[in-house]
Amino acid sequence: MADQPEALPATQGLSRSKVVIAAVVIVAMVGAGIAYLVTSSKSSGSANAANASRDVAGVTPTTQGISFVVQPADGSTDVTPASVVSVTAMTGRLVDVTVSGSDGSTVAGTMAASGMAWQSTGTLAIKTDYTVTIDAMTPSGKPVEQETHFSSLVPTSTLGCTISPSTGLTVGVAEPIVFRFDHPVSAASQTAMLADLQVVESNPVAGGWRWFDDEELHFRPEAYWPTGEQVSVQANLAGFDGGNNIYATSNATTSFTVGDSHISTANVTTHEMTVTDNGKVVYTFPISTGRDIYPTMDGIHIDLYRQYDVHMVSSTVGIPVNSPNGYDEHVFWDVNISDGGEFVHAAPWSVAEQGHSNVSHGCINVSPANAETFYNFSRVGDVIDVTGSPRPPSLSDHGTMDWNTPWSDFTPAVIDSSPGVAATIQTTTTTVPAPTTTTAPPPAPTVPATTLPTTPATVPTTTTTVPATTTTTKL
Numbered sequence: 001m002a003d004q005p006e007a008l009p010a011t012q013g014l015s016r017s018k019v020v021i022a023a024v025v026i027v028a029m030v031g032a033g034i035a036y037l038v039t040s041s042k043s044s045g046s047a048n049a050a051n052a053s054r055d056v057a058g059v060t061p062t063t064q065g066i067s068f069v070v071q072p073a074d075g076s077t078d079v080t081p082a083s084v085v086s087v088t089a090m091t092g093r094l095v096d097v098t099v100s101g102s103d104g105s106t107v108a109g110t111m112a113a114s115g116m117a118w119q120s121t122g123t124l125a126i127k128t129d130y131t132v133t134i135d136a137m138t139p140s141g142k143p144v145e146q147e148t149h150f151s152s153l154v155p156t157s158t159l160g161c162t163i164s165p166s167t168g169l170t171v172g173v174a175e176p177i178v179f180r181f182d183h184p185v186s187a188a189s190q191t192a193m194l195a196d197l198q199v200v201e202s203n204p205v206a207g208g209w210r211w212f213d214d215e216e217l218h219f220r221p222e223a224y225w226p227t228g229e230q231v232s233v234q235a236n237l238a239g240f241d242g243g244n245n246i247y248a249t250s251n252a253t254t255s256f257t258v259g260d261s262h263i264s265t266a267n268v269t270t271h272e273m274t275v276t277d278n279g280k281v282v283y284t285f286p287i288s289t290g291r292d293i294y295p296t297m298d299g300i301h302i303d304l305y306r307q308y309d310v311h312m313v314s315s316t317v318g319i320p321v322n323s324p325n326g327y328d329e330h331v332f333w334d335v336n337i338s339d340g341g342e343f344v345h346a347a348p349w350s351v352a353e354q355g356h357s358n359v360s361h362g363c364i365n366v367s368p369a370n371a372e373t374f375y376n377f378s379r380v381g382d383v384i385d386v387t388g389s390p391r392p393p394s395l396s397d398h399g400t401m402d403w404n405t406p407w408s409d410f411t412p413a414v415i416d417s418s419p420g421v422a423a424t425i426q427t428t429t430t431t432v433p434a435p436t437t438t439t440a441p442p443p444a445p446t447v448p449a450t451t452l453p454t455t456p457a458t459v460p461t462t463t464t465t466v467p468a469t470t471t472t473t474k475l
Contacts, residue, residue, distance in 0.1 A: 066089070066091050066092030066136055066137075066138040066139070066144060067089075067090040067091050067092070068087055068088055068089045068090055068092070068094070068134065068136065068146075069086075069087070069088045069090065070086075070087050070132060070134070070148045071084070071085065071086045071087075072085065072150040073148075073150070074148035074149055074150070075149065075150065076150040076151070077150070077151050077153075078151075078152075078153040078154075079124065079130075079150050079151065079152045079153060080124075080152070080153055080239070080241065080247075081123050081124045081125065081126055081152060081153075081238070081239030081240075081241075081247055081249075082123065082124075082239045082240070082241065083124060083152075084119055084120055085099050085107060085109065085119070085120040085124075085130075085132060086117065086118065086119045086120070087117070087118045087119075087132065087134055088116065088117045088118075089115070089116045089117065089136060091138075091139060092136055092137055092138045092139055092144075093114075093115040093116065093136065093137045093139075094111065094115050094116065094117070094118055094134065094135070094136050094137075095115070095135040095136055095137055095143070096111075096133075096134075096135040097109060097111070097118040097132065097133070097134055097135070098132075098133045099120060099130055099131070099132050099133075100130065100131050100133070101124075101125055101128045101129070101130050102128055102129040102130070103125060103128050105125060105128075107120045107122040107123075107124065107130070108120065108121045108122035109121055109122070123238045123239035124152045124239060125152060125249070126152055126153060126154065126155055126158070126247055126249060127152065127153075127154050127155075128151065128152045129149065129150075129151045130149065130150050130151065130152065131147055131148075131149055132147065132148045132149070132150075133145070133146075133147050134146045134147070134148075153245075153247075155245050155246055155247045156244065156245040156246055157183055157245075157246045158246065158247060158248065158249050159181060159182065159183050159185070159237070159240070159242040159246050159247060159248040159249075160181065160182040160183075160248075161179055161180070161181050161182075161235055161237060161248065161252045162179075162180050162252065163177065163178065163179055163180075163233055163235065163252050163253070163254040164177070164178045164180075164254070165177070165254065165256045165380065165381070166254060166256075167253070167254045167255055167256070168255070168256070169256045169257070169380070170256070170257045170258070170259040170379065171256055171257070171258060171259065171379060171380055171381035172258075172259065172261075172262055172302065172303060172379050172380060172381030172382035172383065173224035173225045173226075173227065173258055173259075173261045173262070173263070173381065173382075173383065174220075174224055174225075174300070174302045174381050174382070174383045174402070174403060175225070175256075175258070175302065175380060175381025176218045176219060176220040176302075176402045177199065177218065177219040177220070177231070177233055177254075178216065178217070178218050179197075179216070179217040179218075179219075179235065179252075180215065180216050181215045181216070181217075181242070182215070183215070183242060183246050184214040184215055184242075184243075184244075185214050185215065185242045185243060186214075186242065186243025186244060187214075187243075188243060189240070189241060189242050189243040190211050190214070190217075192240075192241075193217075193237070193240065193242075194209060194411075196235065196236045196237055196240060197209075197219075197233075197234070197235050197236070198233065198234040198235075198236065199219060199231065199232075199233055199413065200231070200232045200233075200234075201229060201230070201231055202228075202229055202230035202231070203226050203228070203229050203230075205221045205222070205223070205225070205226060205229075206221065206222040206223075206412065206413075207219055207220060207221045207222065207412075207413045208220065208222065208407065208410030208411055208412045208413055209410060209411045209413060210405065210409060210410045210411065212396070212401060218401075218402055219233075219413070220402050220403070220410070222407055222410075222412075224261065224263075224383070225258040226258065227258060227259065227260055227261050227278065228257070228258060229257070229258040230255070230257055230258075231255065231256055231257075231258070232253070232254070232255040233253060233254045233255065234251065234253050235251055235252040235253070236251055237250070237251055237252065238250050238251050258381075259379060260277055260278050261276070261277070261278050261279065262275070262276070262277060262377065262378065262379065262382040262383065263276050263382070263383040263385065264276070264374075264382070264383065264384045264385065265385045265387060266287055266289065266296075266344075266364050266384060266385070266386045266387070267387050267388050268289040268290075268295075268296060268298075268358060268386065268387065268388040268389045269387075269388040270388075271286060271287055271288060271289070271354065271355045271356055271357065271358065272284060272285070272286060272287060272355065273285045273287045273344075273364065273366070275374065275377065277377075282377075283370070283373065283374070283377075285354075285366050285367075285370045285374070286354040286355025286356075286366070286367070286370075287354055287355070287364050287365060287366055288347070288350045288353045288354045288355075288356075288357065288358055288359050288360050288364075288365040289358045289360055289362075289363075289364055289365070289386070289389070290358060290360050290361060290362040290363070290389070290391075291358050291359050291360065291361070292358075294360070294361040294362045295358075295362070295389050295390055295391040296342060296358075296360070296362050296363070296364065296386055296389050296391065297338060297340070297342065297362075297386060297389065297391050297392070297393050297394060297397075297399075297400060298386050298387065298388070298389035298390070298391055298392055298393055299385070299386060299392070299393030299400050299403070299404040300383060300384075300385050300386075300393070300400065300403035300404055301337035301338060301342070301383070301384040301385070301386060301393075301399045301400055302337065302380075302381055302382065302383060302384070302398075302399055302400075302402070302403065303335055303336070303337060303378050303379065303380050303381060303382040303383075303384065304336045304337065304338070304339075304380065304398060304399055305336050305380060306334065306335050306336070306375055306378055306380075307334045307336065308332060308333065308334070308375070309330050309331070309332055309334075310330070310331050310332075310334045310343070310345070311328075311329075311330055311331075312327060312328075312329050312330075312331055312475065313327070313328050314326045314327045314328070315328075327475075329475075331343075331345050331346065331347075331475065332345065332346045332368070332371065333345055333346045333368065333371035333372045333374070333375040334346075334371075334375070335374060335375055335378050335384075336399070337364075337384050337399045338394075338397050338398075338399030338400060339397045339398050339399060340362075340394065340397055340399075341362065341363075342362050342363055342364070342399065343363045343364070344363070344364040344366060344371065344374055344384065345363055345364075345365070345366070345371055345475075346366065346367070346368040346371035346372070347360065347363070347365030347366065347367075347371075347475065348367070348368055350365045351367050353365075354366065354367060360475055361475050362475075363475055364384075364386075365475070383403075
């Protein structure tokens with residue numbers, strides 16, 4: 001009859017989630033043939049250390065010639081998600097190790113070829129009780145079983161992350177990659193996070209990172225993306241410590257393609273916008289930009305989204321609708337280029353001034369026919385470079401922040417020169433706050449003939465639902 005596995009007594013542990021092994025004490029239990037190898041410990045404290053140091057105190061039971069060290073120790077609580085579960089056979093040999101959670105999950109791991117060690121490769125879940133089941137063999141070939149138990153921490157809150165552009169989009173050559181978090185990330189964790197982010201490019205080009213505030217991180221290439229670039233992004237954040245007892249619980253991914261190079265230059269002094277497609281001029285539009293008291297922002301803008309009909313109401317910016325400068329209008333064929341409400345849009349009321357003078361309240365006015373053409377030509381991430389304006393670009397506006405912030409303010413990502421290699425990150429920089437991310441344009445709708453507004457207006461806001469980031473618009 002084959003030997004039945006002998007259950008070892010439960011190990012005695014230290015309930016510390018982060019420890020440094022300092023000493024070893026062996027206590028013999030007379031008559032039972034059992035010894036416990038107990039490690040004493042001291043705690044270590046910072047969020048950065050919590051991400052870097054992942055060992056937890058272990059206990060070694062010994063019986064009938066077999067002993068092994070288990071970490072975290074039996075009975076440990078508040079174990080961080082990034083902690084590594086490990087079992088090391090000091091004598092004998094491990095046969096199998098299973099780490100199962102009270103939520104029904106199991107933690108992946110690998111066994112050393114020697115059978116002397118097992119280590120987890122997966123991340124622990126928060127607020128979960130875990131059982132470590134060990135099947136082992138004594139040097140004499142006797143099977144034994146042992147279970148130890150620990151529980152993971154209960155965070156104050158969880159850290160969520162969204163990445164734009166969305167998976168499957170084709171974007172313009174200036175589109176940044178934006179990571180938006182639903183809680184602030186501590187300064188120490190901002191630095192640590194970059195090691196867990198991966199950007200893979202089919203045609204590797206230099207890129208860099210910048211935290212625009214403690215909830216928003218951007219990546220952009222040093223120069224515009226190459227046409228046809230395939231980009232995939234992996235945020236390996238499950239279990240990441242964001243600081244202040246806030247932990248991420250899942251990873252995030254996206255992938256997108258870079259389309260044709262659409263670069264438009266709107267010159268406020270010549271009142272003309274030149275539109276290029278892969279370097280070839282395809283349109284030249286007469287324009288009217290912001291008048292002297294409402295100048296259009298200078299600098300490189302990007303297409304944030306398109307919207308066929310934007311409802312602009314002056315009272316939302318403190319101008320009574322029934323005042324001389326008031327308005328309540330639907331404006332058509334709108335390409336948004338700033339959070340502050342700058343659009344390229346149809347302006348039938350200023351056709352006579354387009355190409356000759358600047359009469360708008362900050363937007364780029366074009367004729368209805370040219371507005372429709374530009375709307376259908378555009379995609380999110382396209383370049384609209386405004387030149388000749390006295391008003392500098394905002395470095396906290398999503399339309400202008402990425403490409404007007406000096407490249408020297410970005411932390412370069414080290415990217416291998418061969419295709420398909422992930423960016424590796426070394427350091428980071430933190431700076432001023434900014435609002436939210438860009439959204440993809442809807443497909444151009446088929447619409448009936450429409451009567452466009454005929455009255456000029458000043459600095460309106462949109463009451464439409466796309467996108468949530470827009471607060472003001474300008475005619």
